[in-house]
Amino acid sequence: MDARIRSFLARAIATLAALAWALPALADGSAVLGPEVLIENPGHCIAPAQEMRRNHPDMLKHQRDITVHAGTRGARVSLNACIACHANRSNGSVLGSSRNFCQGCHEFAAVRLDCFECHQSVPDKPGAAATPLAMNRP
């Protein structure tokens, strides 16, 4: 009996010690589980980050039908505008490493990224990243 209580206490202390070591790391946000994606132009997106994270596939899918079939240009949602703003300055692309915007997140979530089998992952004019909403306008 004593031996079992002793063993339980030892395990409880070990668990508490581990938690005490881990908590500060969790609290400062740096160890939160997630991809480490480099965001080049923070705070300029067309919608709040949470909404973009959840809904960007639907937004793009909806828009592509409007653009291709109806011929509507210069829409708020545009893959070219995403790429123009989110391309890494180092290699000028949204792909390339696990810190690049599209590849980083899709790698982490293990979701296959089909867009770039046809679409270009590099903006037309490097440096046009500052004015993403002006894309596609005459």
Next chain:
Amino acid sequence: MSQDPAPSSAARRAALAAGAAATGGALLAPGLRLVQVAQARSTGEGADPGVRWGMLIDTDRCAKGCSRCVDACASENGFASGIDLRQRPQWIRKIEIKEVRTGREASLPMMCQHCAQPPCVDVCPTGASFKRADGIVLVDRHACIGCRYCVMACPYQARSFVHEPVTGQKPDVPRGKGTVEGCTFCVHKIDRGASPACVQACADEGHRAMVFGDLNDPHSEIAQRLRAEASKAVRPDLALDPGVRYQGI
């Protein structure tokens, strides 16, 4: 997506479109017409159903051996060189023809004829091959499964299939392996109010063999010339009403 197999509804639509174009072509001020304003569309506006884009090619002005239009197409639409000749995308190609009895020769560019009754759209099992409101026949590669029925159906051999993975595409012209593609009339340029790359290159070269414009606008150069001068559709027997017309063949 919009296809009207019934000739009566197509005729009615043509009449409506002509009416719309006539109203749109009203003169606002000398040199400024409503339809010109409409051609440079504002942001968020779709393709204009009152417009029908077309091309007139004068084979007498088209120089034998000149392939500036083909080169301009390749650079505008981002075809990488070094692809095997048999698999190279062929949105536009030059053809030399000769009348056997008279020996008269002509040279002409051949591309998607942007038919009003496109057979490629009729046969497409997924709706990927479609005609836009302004008459441009396109492939929606998001829906294309690469079955190549359209390649077989097109009497002008205007569609190509992408066999190899593609890199270095132009941002405005996405292209990818496993899908069919063809001349888009440089739709990304038209939507900005510019002319297709081939037409521009031909004019830059000084030949001016290709004229591009709105067939429904009675004041456009193409409509005026089609009214005044003789022109032919290729394979008129098929009654596909192509948007590309030729002179001198």
